[in-house]
Amino acid sequence: MLIKLIRRSIEKVVGKGVKFMVEHPANMDWGDYSTNAGIVTKQKDKVLTALKAEKSLKNIASEISLAGAGFINISIRKDFLINQVNQLLKGDWEKPLKGKKIMVEFAHPNTHKEMHIGHMRTLIVGEALSRIFEANGAKVFRANYQGDIGPHVAKSIWGTQKLLRRRKLSWEEAEKLSLAEKAHLLGEGYVLGNRDYNQNKAEIDALNNQIYQHQPEIEAVYQRTRGWSLEYYDQFYQRFGTKFDRLFFESEVAEKGKEIVLKNIGRVFARSRGAVVFKGEKYGLHTRVFITKDGNPTYEAKDIGLGPLQFQVFNFDRCIHVVANEQAGYFQVVIKALELLDKKFIGREHHLPMGMVNLIGKKISSRTGEIIKVDSLLAEVKVKLEQLCQDEAVLEQAAIGAVKYSILKTNCKQDVVFEVNKSVSLEGNSGPYLQYSFARCRSVLAKAAEQGAARVGGTYREEDELLRLLAxxxxAVNQAAEELAPDAAAKYLYDLAQKFNVFYNQRRIAGNRFRLWLTQATAEILGQGLSLLGISAPEKM
Incomplete structure (x- = not known):
């Protein structure tokens, strides 16, 4: 990898203890790489002279020069860049995570509710991160932890029973509804149960206890409705190209978590007003309840049961929880409690805080029923793309690509502002724009009579900049993994598509072996990059 070679060369000159940066200049006219090593050592001329004489760097650099306040710019020889691109096309890049085992826990839709675009973001980001980690050499385990027991389930079942009585329907008749209709029925039930909870608290709480205790009078209804939700969610996982290695459920870890908490009262946890809590203040955190006065484990206690089970199933080096940023305080407490319970968890558990997804003029709340359903959003995007994609399979790929890319181009920690029209634009930073650029490459190659091997021959600016970016x-793949940032890969792909389209519009490609090679390389790298983001690359659009 070029950047690694350049860093080693600079270290030989300034010494390993010196902290310096190596980055790409904002303007390609300044070179391929830039370093502040001369500035931090306050010996810019000496460092420049030494770098020009450094053997490894001398073999690959076409120019090394001083600029501005003392930055040293390095330009790489074209033949070396071509060799670098050929290596990349074979998948030969640095694999810093080789030998590492990473669990990525994402999606997390609670049963007995409909899937909304907040769940969709964690699903999209979690899958992209999993693919990026794999591209960096890691063995990845895709996990999904779902709330299938607790107050929200009791509220949903209570409300759904009320709705069925009002509509004079039996459970058997409800079973004949479509999967989407059954999911919507449970969502309506949850909204009703949540709205009427204060007036019916004793009844709904009693139902919650019955579900926890698996009492026969409610168990069949619970299992039936749970099955509806899981089947409904599985459709979305398939549609978004995700297959989980294991589904974990609150119902399977609740009792174990409660047992662990009770066994560690006095050591990690404490009794407080009839409940069991973790006193986080001594660690700069806050106090949270792990077992309620009624004796039921909270979400926190369930996570205490989840951690050991996940490690037993896949003894990970790192477990990354892709969850909304509003849960940051929650995860700080839970992770600290896990680390105090078992030292093996120290440094292994990580919360990746996700920003919200906002649609212009709309808000989301599953409690009140104001949600943007994933299937509704995809249908709206498809309508916008119908003129571009006549084939139904390509239309589906473009719609999924539009939604995924709109999510992934934004840094995970920032809120996404989703605009349907921008998500499908062929003139802007969108998934369909990247897919169309890939299809354009394929079209050019299909029409070309001669493709041939690469040779040094780029003399025009558009060729030169495209080659340098391909290298x-x-x-970009390494950066996306290191920073847990799929947006780094998305930005690279958008820049590459722009460079290619400028090249395409300015230069005749057919009949020129070097330009055909650039087009082939662009197609392959765009295809690989889109795949890392979980986005399909249609051959034609």
Whole structure:
């Protein structure tokens, strides 16, 4: 990898103890790489002279020069860049996570509710991260932890029973509804149960206890409705190209979590007003309840049962929980409690806080029923793409690509502002724009009579800049993994598509072996990059 070679060369000159940066200049006219090593050592001329003489760097650099306040710019020889691109096309880039085992826990839709776009974001980001980690050499385990027991389930079942009585329907008749209709029925039930909870608290709480205790009078209804939700969610997982290695459920870890908490009262947990709590203040955190006065485990206690089970199933080096940023305080407490219970969890558990998804003029709340359903959003996007995609399979790929890319181009920690029209634009930073650029490459190659091998021959600016950007693909893959940032890969792909389209519009490609090779390389790297984001690359659009 070029950047690694350059860093080693600079270290030989300034010494390993010196902290310096190596980055790409904002303007390609300044070179391929830039370092502040001369500034931090306050010996810019000496460092420049030494770098020009450094053997490894001398072999790959076409120019090394001083600029501005002392930055040293490095330009790489074209033949070396071509060799670098050929290596990348074979998947030969740095694999810093080789040998590491990473569990990515994402999606997390609670049963007995409909899937909304907040769940969709964690589903999209979690799958992209999983693929990016794999591209960096890691063995990845895709996990999904779902709330299938607790107050929300009791509220949903209570409300659904009320709705069925009002509509004079039996459970058997409800079973004949479509999967989407059954999911919507449970969502309506949850909204009703949540709205009427204060007036019916004793009844709904009693139902919650019955579900926890698996009492026969409610168990059949619970299992039936739970099955509806899981089947409904599975459709979305397939549609978004995700297959989980294991589904974990609150119902399977609740009792174990409660047992662990009770066994560690006095050591990690404490009794407080009839409940069991974790006093986080001594660690700069806050106090949270782990077992209620009624004796039921809270979400926190269930996570205490989940951690050991996940490690037993897949003894990970790192477990990344892709969950909304509003849960940051929650995870700080739970992770600290896990680390105090068992030292093996120290440094292994990580919460990746996700920003919200906002649609212009709309808000989301499953409690009140104001949600943007995933299937509704996809249908709306499809309508916008119908003129671009005549084939139904390609239309589906473009719609999924539009939604995924709109999510992934934004840093995970920031809120996404989703605009349907922008998500499908062929003139802007969108998934369909990248897919169309890939299809354009394929079209050019299909029409070309001669493709041939690469040779040094780029003399035009558009060729030169495209080549130089192609050579950076491996760095973008590494950066996305290191920073837990699929947006780094998305940005690279958008820049690459822009460079290619400028090249396409300015230069005749057919009949020129070097330009055909650039087009082939662009197609392959765009295809690989889109796959890392979980986005399909249609051959034609």
């Amino acid at each position: 950076r693909f491996g760095e």
